[in-house]
Amino acid sequence: MTFQVAVIPGDGIGPELYEGSKRIIAKLIEKYNLDINLIKVEAGDTALNKYGEALPKQTLSVIEKADMILKGPVGESAMDVVVKLRQMYDMYANIRPAKSLPNVQSKYSNVDLLIVRENTEDLYKGFEFVLSSGVAIAIKVTTEFASKRIVNVALNYALMRRHKVTCVHKANVMRITDGLFASVCREVLKGKVNFDEMYVDAAAANLVRDPTRFDVIVTSNVYGDILSDEASQIAGSLGLAPSANIGDRKSMFEPVHGAAFDIAGKGIANPTAFLLSVSMMLSRMYDVSKENKYILASKSLEDAIIETYKSGNKLTEDVGGNAKLKDMVDEIYKYI
Amino acid sequence: MTFQVAVIPGDGIGPELYEGSKRIIAKLIEKYNLDINLIKVEAGDTALNKYGEALPKQTLSVIEKADMILKGPVGESAMDVVVKLRQMYDMYANIRPAKSLPNVQSKYSNVDLLIVRENTEDLYKGFEFVLSSGVAIAIKVTTEFASKRIVNVALNYALMRRHKVTCVHKANVMRITDGLFASVCREVLKGKVNFDEMYVDAAAANLVRDPTRFDVIVTSNVYGDILSDEASQIAGSLGLAPSANIGDRKSMFEPVHGAAFDIAGKGIANPTAFLLSVSMMLSRMYDVSKENKYILASKSLEDAIIETYKSGNKLTEDVGGNAKLKDMVDEIYKYI
Ligand SMILES: CC(C)[C@H](C(=O)O)[C@@H](O)C(=O)O
Numbered sequence: 001m002t003f004q005v006a007v008i009p010g011d012g013i014g015p016e017l018y019e020g021s022k023r024i025i026a027k028l029i030e031k032y033n034l035d036i037n038l039i040k041v042e043a044g045d046t047a048l049n050k051y052g053e054a055l056p057k058q059t060l061s062v063i064e065k066a067d068m069i070l071k072g073p074v075g076e077s078a079m080d081v082v083v084k085l086r087q088m089y090d091m092y093a094n095i096r097p098a099k100s101l102p103n104v105q106s107k108y109s110n111v112d113l114l115i116v117r118e119n120t121e122d123l124y125k126g127f128e129f130v131l132s133s134g135v136a137i138a139i140k141v142t143t144e145f146a147s148k149r150i151v152n153v154a155l156n157y158a159l160m161r162r163h164k165v166t167c168v169h170k171a172n173v174m175r176i177t178d179g180l181f182a183s184v185c186r187e188v189l190k191g192k193v194n195f196d197e198m199y200v201d202a203a204a205a206n207l208v209r210d211p212t213r214f215d216v217i218v219t220s221n222v223y224g225d226i227l228s229d230e231a232s233q234i235a236g237s238l239g240l241a242p243s244a245n246i247g248d249r250k251s252m253f254e255p256v257h258g259a260a261f262d263i264a265g266k267g268i269a270n271p272t273a274f275l276l277s278v279s280m281m282l283s284r285m286y287d288v289s290k291e292n293k294y295i296l297a298s299k300s301l302e303d304a305i306i307e308t309y310k311s312g313n314k315l316t317e318d319v320g321g322n323a324k325l326k327d328m329v330d331e332i333y334k335y336i
Numbered sequence: 337m338t339f340q341v342a343v344i345p346g347d348g349i350g351p352e353l354y355e356g357s358k359r360i361i362a363k364l365i366e367k368y369n370l371d372i373n374l375i376k377v378e379a380g381d382t383a384l385n386k387y388g389e390a391l392p393k394q395t396l397s398v399i400e401k402a403d404m405i406l407k408g409p410v411g412e413s414a415m416d417v418v419v420k421l422r423q424m425y426d427m428y429a430n431i432r433p434a435k436s437l438p439n440v441q442s443k444y445s446n447v448d449l450l451i452v453r454e455n456t457e458d459l460y461k462g463f464e465f466v467l468s469s470g471v472a473i474a475i476k477v478t479t480e481f482a483s484k485r486i487v488n489v490a491l492n493y494a495l496m497r498r499h500k501v502t503c504v505h506k507a508n509v510m511r512i513t514d515g516l517f518a519s520v521c522r523e524v525l526k527g528k529v530n531f532d533e534m535y536v537d538a539a540a541a542n543l544v545r546d547p548t549r550f551d552v553i554v555t556s557n558v559y560g561d562i563l564s565d566e567a568s569q570i571a572g573s574l575g576l577a578p579s580a581n582i583g584d585r586k587s588m589f590e591p592v593h594g595a596a597f598d599i600a601g602k603g604i605a606n607p608t609a610f611l612l613s614v615s616m617m618l619s620r621m622y623d624v625s626k627e628n629k630y631i632l633a634s635k636s637l638e639d640a641i642i643e644t645y646k647s648g649n650k651l652t653e654d655v656g657g658n659a660k661l662k663d664m665v666d667e668i669y670k671y672i
């Protein structure tokens with residue numbers, strides 16, 4: 001099979017990240033003989049201005065036929081692109097690694113944890129109403145089905161990692177919704193991995209106190225949104241963090257960082273998060289196809305990024321270097 | 337007037353914290369001629385076991401007549417004590433300072449921020465339902481009234497501090513509820529202080545990146561719960577953080593930390609958070625009575641705690657010393 005990949009370059013620094021990274025993707029395709037077809041589509045603020053829709057019909061029709069989506073950062077219309085796509089294609093597992101990189105100045109070292117965030121329900125359902133003037137409500141939805149599904153994803157990751165899962169919730173207050181999530185965690189995880197539970201406020205503090213105590217964290221949508229940004233900053237910088245949105249039929253890969261309009265067009269953006277997202281996509285292609293070449297390509301890209309950080313002389317400004325986006329991409333290219 | 341204070345020593349290390357701190361409170365009352373009457377009451381896990389209720393009737397009848405509540409940590413029944421009291425007496429403003437202390441090992445220095453957390457609504461309302469087997473919902477409530485009230489509290493603190501307020505929400509996703517909160521922030525704060533807005537995930541990352549960029553953070557109940565634990569850990573330790581729950585008729589003061597059953601009864605608990613909560617109570621008594629002696633007593637206690645950290649030789653184990661609770665209390669006592 002050939003993987004059809006819809007590429008959304010996005011807004012701000014998004015287009016230069018994709019343009020800059022293309023030769024790396026091309027090298028991987030050639031070297032590993034990958035069956036990947038990239039189709040560029042428009043979505044985000046620029047698309048909204050041009051077509052009146054952040055996710056135009058022509059984009060959706062390409063995505064509909066694609067196996068994967070590779071997405072750059074999107075500006076203010078992010079919700080209408082990313083949350084909509086996650087729900088539309090039931091991409092239920094948001095996978096967010098937080099891992100220290102060599103030579104990145106940080107108060108913490110040896111961070112290596114994975115946040116598995118439920119990606120389809122909770123307050124992200126978008127069920128919100130004005131009951132009467134000045135009184136608004138939103139509905140948080142928690143189902144046993146979605147909880148089981150996400151906890152099983154966490155279990156599988158843990159079994160490939162350090163066999164530890166921390167289930168994060170606030171069941172002392174949200175006894176019914178978070179209580180359901182917590183009881184599913186116990187049911188699925190107990191006896192299978194080293195399992196513990198933590199209230200979300202304590203988890204936010206413990207990430208600061210000692211991030212190395214965590215292996216896999218599984219949690220619901222809102223808590224996962226907050227904790228994953230915190231964790232990636234603890235690992236070094238939000239600007240370096242990749243993510244995957246995994247569904248049974250379609251998956252989407254995107255950097256966690258935003259469109260960074262302030263540095264757009266200057267050629268100084270850091271390609272790490274975007275390229276690590278490409279690596280996560282290749283790894284997912286392996287999971288789907290079971291063809292070794294994809295996991296080899298994924299590993300090769302990740303290693304090339306790590307080598308570039310180790311050598312340390314072609315890093316962009318945000319990580320203390322003075323290289324341009326292009327120089328850093330060239331260096332990573334060399335290591336592949 | 338004489339302030340009637342209901343004291344809930346609580347569970348775990350709570351009773352020894354209160355017993356240990358009593359002589360300090362007595363010294364302040366004497367030295368500053370304060371009109372305070374302390375009445376000890378039972379609430380929490382121990383009360384639950386004894387009376388079948390975490391908040392027994394006799395406790396509530398004392399609290400009903402009290403002006404203030406001084407509360408130690410409570411175990412698993414915390415929700416039924418603390419959230420219930422907050423709502424019952426409409427103690428709408430949860431005030432959580434995060435401030436570095438001298439000689440406390442921390443990756444961060446000069447942290448001095450204040451989280452103003454809405455304390456009565458959001459998912460804490462407790463409106464939760466099982467819709468059908470395996471499907472649970474909870475209702476997040478946001479009102480203009482409560483939002484205005486809390487944002488005005490934040491404004492008042494900011495005007496006494498560094499004139500900066502960051503309004504934290506997630507209005508890009510929760511457009512109606514968080515959107516209402518955000519619009520109230522703009523309406524109340526713009527032009528009056530240095531005002532900015534931040535999504536809660538970005539705030540969680542920015543606290544890690546540079547906590548000194550914040551002065552006052554105002555936010556809703558759930559985000560405030562999470563961010564305040566994170567911030568107090570960043571300032572040094574969750575174990576040192578005090579808090580106030582302010583209402584128009586009644587207020588409650590409590591350490592942020594839990595009952596720490598593992599070290600209970602050993603006489604090694606750190607009294608800082610409990611005593612800083614007493615200092616916040618004295619400051620509130622000044623706000624209510626406008627009698628200078630209360631703010632002088634509040635300041636004197638806070639300064640004595642800071643002096644004890646500066647001298648550094650009577651600190652408990654959790655902050656790197658080898659003093660007992662009693663030694664540390666004696667040292668603070670000396671400085672008053
Ligand atoms: C842009 C926003 C809607 C999104 C989210 O909240 O999920 C982002 O913060 C993320 O975490 O991917």
Ligand SMILES: CC(C)[C@H](C(=O)O)[C@@H](O)C(=O)O
Nearest residue numbers: 172173201414415418419561
């Ligand atoms: C004990 C718990 C219900 C409480 C809360 O969530 O408000 C606590 O975490 C706090 O922040 O005071």
